[in-house]
Amino acid sequence: MLENKYNIxxxxxxxxxxxxxEGIYKFDKNSNKPTYSIDTPPPTVSGELxxxxxxxxxxxxxxxxxxxxxxxxxxxxxxxDNNGLPTELLVEKKKKIQAHSIPREEFTKIALELVDGxxxxxxxxxxxxxxxxxxxxxxxxxxxxxQKTSQKSFIDLxxxxxxxxxxxxxxxxxxxxxxxxxxxxxxxDLDSIFNYLNFKLADGSGTIPIATTRPEFLPAxxxxxxxPEDNRYKHLVGKLVKVPLFEDRVVKIYADxxxxxxxxxxxxxxxxxxxxTDVEWWKEYKLELKxxxxxxxxxxxxxxxxxxxxxxxxxxxxxEDLKAANYIxxxxxxxxxVKVHERCEQPIEFLSKKQWFIxxxxxxxxxxxxxxxxxxxxxPESMKTRYMAWVxxxxxxxxxxxxxxxxxxxxxxxxxxxxxxxxASIQDLPVNPLSTEFKGKCDCGCTxxxxxxxxxxxxxxxxxxxxINTNWAxxxxxxxxxxxxxxxxxxxxxxxxxxxxxxIKSYYHQGCxxxxxxxxxxxxxxxxxxxxxxxxxxxxxxLNEIMETYGADVVRYxxxxxxxxxxxxxxxxxxxxxxxxLNKIFNGSKFVLNFLYDYEPxxxxxxxxxxxxxxxxxxxxxxxxxxxxxxVEMGYAKAExxxxxxxxxxxxxxxxxxxxxxxxxxxxxxKESAQWASYNVLLGMLKLLGITMPHITEEIYQNYFKTYExxxxxxxxxxxxxxxxxxxxxxxxxxVIEIISKIRQFKSENKLSLKTEIESIxxxxxxxxxxxxxxxxxxxxxxxxxxxxxTCNFNVEIxxxxx
RNA sequence: GGGAGAUUAGCGCAGUUGGUAGAGUACCUGCCUUACAAGCAGAGGGUCACAGGUUCGAGUCCUGUAUCUCCCACCA
Numbered sequence: 048m049l050e051n052k053y054n055i056x057x058x059x060x061x062x063x064x065x066x067x068x069e070g071i072y073k074f075d076k077n078s079n080k081p082t083y084s085i086d087t088p089p090p091t092v093s094g095e096l097x098x099x100x101x102x103x104x105x106x107x108x109x110x111x112x113x114x115x116x117x118x119x120x121x122x123x124x125x126x127x128d129n130n131g132l133p134t135e136l137l138v139e140k141k142k143k144i145q146a147h148s149i150p151r152e153e154f155t156k157i158a159l160e161l162v163d164g165x166x167x168x169x170x171x172x173x174x175x176x177x178x179x180x181x182x183x184x185x186x187x188x189x190x191x192x193x194q195k196t197s198q199k200s201f202i203d204l205x206x207x208x209x210x211x212x213x214x215x216x217x218x219x220x221x222x223x224x225x226x227x228x229x230x231x232x233x234x235x236d237l238d239s240i241f242n243y244l245n246f247k248l249a250d251g252s253g254t255i256p257i258a259t260t261r262p263e264f265l266p267a268x269x270x271x272x273x274x275p276e277d278n279r280y281k282h283l284v285g286k287l288v289k290v291p292l293f294e295d296r297v298v299k300i301y302a303d304x305x306x307x308x309x310x311x312x313x314x315x316x317x318x319x320x321x322x323x324t325d326v327e328w329w330k331e332y333k334l335e336l337k338x339x340x341x342x343x344x345x346x347x348x349x350x351x352x353x354x355x356x357x358x359x360x361x362x363x364x365x366x367e368d369l370k371a372a373n374y375i376x377x378x379x380x381x382x383x384x385v386k387v388h389e390r391c392e393q394p395i396e397f398l399s400k401k402q403w404f405i406x407x408x409x410x411x412x413x414x415x416x417x418x419x420x421x422x423x424x425x426x427p428e429s430m431k432t433r434y435m436a437w438v439x440x441x442x443x444x445x446x447x448x449x450x451x452x453x454x455x456x457x458x459x460x461x462x463x464x465x466x467x468x469x470x471a472s473i474q475d476l477p478v479n480p481l482s483t484e485f486k487g488k489c490d491c492g493c494t495x496x497x498x499x500x501x502x503x504x505x506x507x508x509x510x511x512x513x514x515i516n517t518n519w520a521x522x523x524x525x526x527x528x529x530x531x532x533x534x535x536x537x538x539x540x541x542x543x544x545x546x547x548x549x550x551i552k553s554y555y556h557q558g559c560x561x562x563x564x565x566x567x568x569x570x571x572x573x574x575x576x577x578x579x580x581x582x583x584x585x586x587x588x589x590l591n592e593i594m595e596t597y598g599a600d601v602v603r604y605x606x607x608x609x610x611x612x613x614x615x616x617x618x619x620x621x622x623x624x625x626x627x628x629l630n631k632i633f634n635g636s637k638f639v640l641n642f643l644y645d646y647e648p649x650x651x652x653x654x655x656x657x658x659x660x661x662x663x664x665x666x667x668x669x670x671x672x673x674x675x676x677x678x679v680e681m682g683y684a685k686a687e688x689x690x691x692x693x694x695x696x697x698x699x700x701x702x703x704x705x706x707x708x709x710x711x712x713x714x715x716x717x718k719e720s721a722q723w724a725s726y727n728v729l730l731g732m733l734k735l736l737g738i739t740m741p742h743i744t745e746e747i748y749q750n751y752f753k754t755y756e757x758x759x760x761x762x763x764x765x766x767x768x769x770x771x772x773x774x775x776x777x778x779x780x781x782x783v784i785e786i787i788s789k790i791r792q793f794k795s796e797n798k799l800s801l802k803t804e805i806e807s808i809x810x811x812x813x814x815x816x817x818x819x820x821x822x823x824x825x826x827x828x829x830x831x832x833x834x835x836x837x838t839c840n841f842n843v844e845i846x847x848x849x850x
Numbered sequence: 851g852g853g854a855g856a857u858u859a860g861c862g863c864a865g866u867u868g869g870u871a872g873a874g875u876a877c878c879u880g881c882c883u884u885a886c887a888a889g890c891a892g893a894g895g896g897u898c899a900c901a902g903g904u905u906c907g908a909g910u911c912c913u914g915u916a917u918c919u920c921c922c923a924c925c926a
Contacts, residue, residue, distance in 0.1 A: 614855090638885035795881075795893090830883090
């Protein structure tokens with residue numbers, strides 16, 4: 048028997064425990080069923096979880112559950128991404144150790160131990176939210192399997208010339224002492240001062256005005272630029288200019304259309320490197336490379352007396368000296384946007400370092416990425432546009448070197464004599480070249496090697512999750528058979544980064560897409576226009592509080608709202624809607640089960656018309672719901688079956704109630720007919736509702752249906768329509784519902800109780816056969832004593848009320 | 851600055867190819883109906899962001915504007 052009142056927390060936790068202990072969601076290696084494989088994106092575990100995290104995952108889980116109930120064997124892992132900077136910083140902070148102070152292996156070991164606790168919290172919350180992942184399939188991107196996969200990927204690409212090493216200026220964070228990728232940068236508004244300087248022409252013919260916010264870069268000034276269309280300065284092109292404070296140095300004036308005539312003074316100094324434009328000019332005009340700032344943000348020896356100062360202090364000193372020497376003729380305070388490293392908010396510098404790159408940006412490759420994008424099944428389709436636009440604008444190869452200590456090392460040693468990179472053997476992976484000698488000889492005969500000390504960017508590893516999942520490092524043939532995986536889900540912000548990179552790697556290694564379909568979810572917004580954010584800490588309700596009050600089923604219900612891929616706004620009202628359905632499912636089921644506990648399902652010889660009708664009506668809702676799930680529209684699917692559930696309760700239960708209660712009046716056969724319909728329809732509804740609300744549906748299944756359905760969990764049953772003979776009955780049944788509705792309307796308008804008895808009604812219709820068959824049910828539900836019939840257009844006339 | 855999406859009832863959202871604006875919730879009116887008042891029945895409520903245009907007809911197509919979200923670029 049079900050409890051009188053549904054206890055959300057207790058019941059949900061009970062079944063979560065059951066699912067884990069019984070291995071309900073375990074992937075079965077030996078199964079004959081077709082596999083449905085999901086490349087779950089491994090989350091970076093840091094900070095508090097908020098309801099926004101649950102949003103995307105629970106939507107994907109609904110697709111997983113739908114496929115499982117289609118009879119598929121689910122490969123649905125939950126890994127964690129923890130080989131990057133956030134983990135390194137977390138370990139340093141929590142364990143109070145400097146990464147560099149201990150061997151990399153040891154640091155990694157400590158990291159894995161520490162991260163395990165965080166992973167467990169995350170896993171617990173995923174389980175608590177009703178995710179049906181197989182936790183035994185998890186991985187850490189810093190574990191041996193992931194490292195091996197990532198290193199093998201690198202060696203494969205490097206040996207084929209797809210990965211190459213080159214000296215390239217790239218964004219650098221002097222605080223984290225690492226190069227950073229373009230997409231790790233964000234904008235920040237900072238106050239600064241625009242300094243107007245007079246540069247002396249080398250021939251003594253005068254001065255030219257240049258405005259700069261970074262005067263400390265003067266020692267790295269390698270050229271002056273004006274716009275070729277600028278009539279004021281055209282004549283200066285080709286002349287030489289003395290660098291202020293460093294007057295033994297002269298630089299040439301160039302003309303380039305990238306100079307904005309209206310900006311500043313219209314004359315720009317190019318320093319290596321102040322910004323991206325400097326990088327481009329340096330490359331294009333083959334300028335000298337003068338590095339003014341070192342890895343840690345201090346001035347280098349080329350800066351003379353400023354060497355060793357932090358750049359910010361050097362700036363003050365330089366400005367003082369410029370003022371003293373009368374170079375500055377104007378200073379304007381400005382607020383401008385600078386690129387900062389998203390993790391530490393430190394303004395970035397451009398430094399030139401030897402880095403490994405992966406080729407991604409030639410026109411042919413771009414065409415390949417576009418072709419692959421077209422082969423991929425996008426949900427929703429409109430998201431493809433973003434991908435295509437990005438691919439089209441791709442103009443840089445992918446930098447994968449990071450000058451950090453913690454991470455997946457490059458398995459490479461450079462020959463001390465000729466510099467050639469020598470790679471580790473695949474069977475030795477994973478290796479750390481800092482602690483392992485290269486065994487062998489370079490082609491040049493040399494046996495002395497310099498190990499690579501850099502590690503790979505975390506994306507280099509998180510882009511091979513399909514290869515980690517399919518065990519490509521150990522079994523290429525087996526992996527190839529499993530590729531592409533069936534599905535990947537992701538937030539729409541990472542289509543162009545994570546998704547594209549994963550596509551690139553799968554193409555290079557296995558010549559195919561990583562997945563057949565990509566499902567993009569929107570964001571859950573905290574309030575109008577405001578995203579949930581770790582920085583803002585703006586969750587109105589904490590996740591634990593929400594789970595306590597409403598439970599996972601309700602959170603999942605809320606997550607299913609709206610059209611797929613769209614943002615939704617968090618509001619407690621939305622949770623209350625889910626709570627209503629939860630309550631309704633419990634009460635409706637409790638009522639029906641009362642009449643089923645002593646019933647063994649057996650198809651009766653004769654099924655009454657209303658009972659046949661509700662089963663056909665269910666099949667109709669079933670088809671619609673499944674069609675929505677096939678189109679990855681969880682919101683519409685949920686709404687469809689929810690609508691039908693309410694219909695079932697408000698109409699069918701009311702109609703069948705009397706027959707179920709009073710077999711002595713309506714007959715035992717009439718009761719059994721209603722039992723048969725109730726059994727099938729309720730079970731069918733629970734299965735479909737269970738995709739969104741797995742806990743409550745399990746509770747009800749276990750309470751009764753399990754005895755007759757064999758499967759040990761409702762989530763292992765398969766979806767199918769009710770087996771019933773084909774019959775054109777839905778329209779006729781709908782007419783009966785309309786008759787009842789008209790009588791209810793009459794009573795409501797006349798402010799009567801629904802129990803109020805009515806003397807007689809007259810039903811008119813062109814064909815009265817079906818309605819006549821339902822007479823007993825209509826009378827019972829509407830409290831009508833007599834029904835008269837007339838043959839003409841459909842109409843219901845309501846007679847006198849019994850006083 | 852460029853690209854993509856959004857803007858519809860008090861609220862959070864649906865609206866397929868152009869043809870009288872939809873459910874839920876809230877509010878309101880009633881009803882304790884042998885499961886559920888966290889329920890049931892019923893009613894009201896919208897210049898479809900704004901301004902133009904195409905069309906016999908526009909929430910839907912086109913152009914522009916505003917606001918929000920995401921992505922990219924620029925920032926001397």
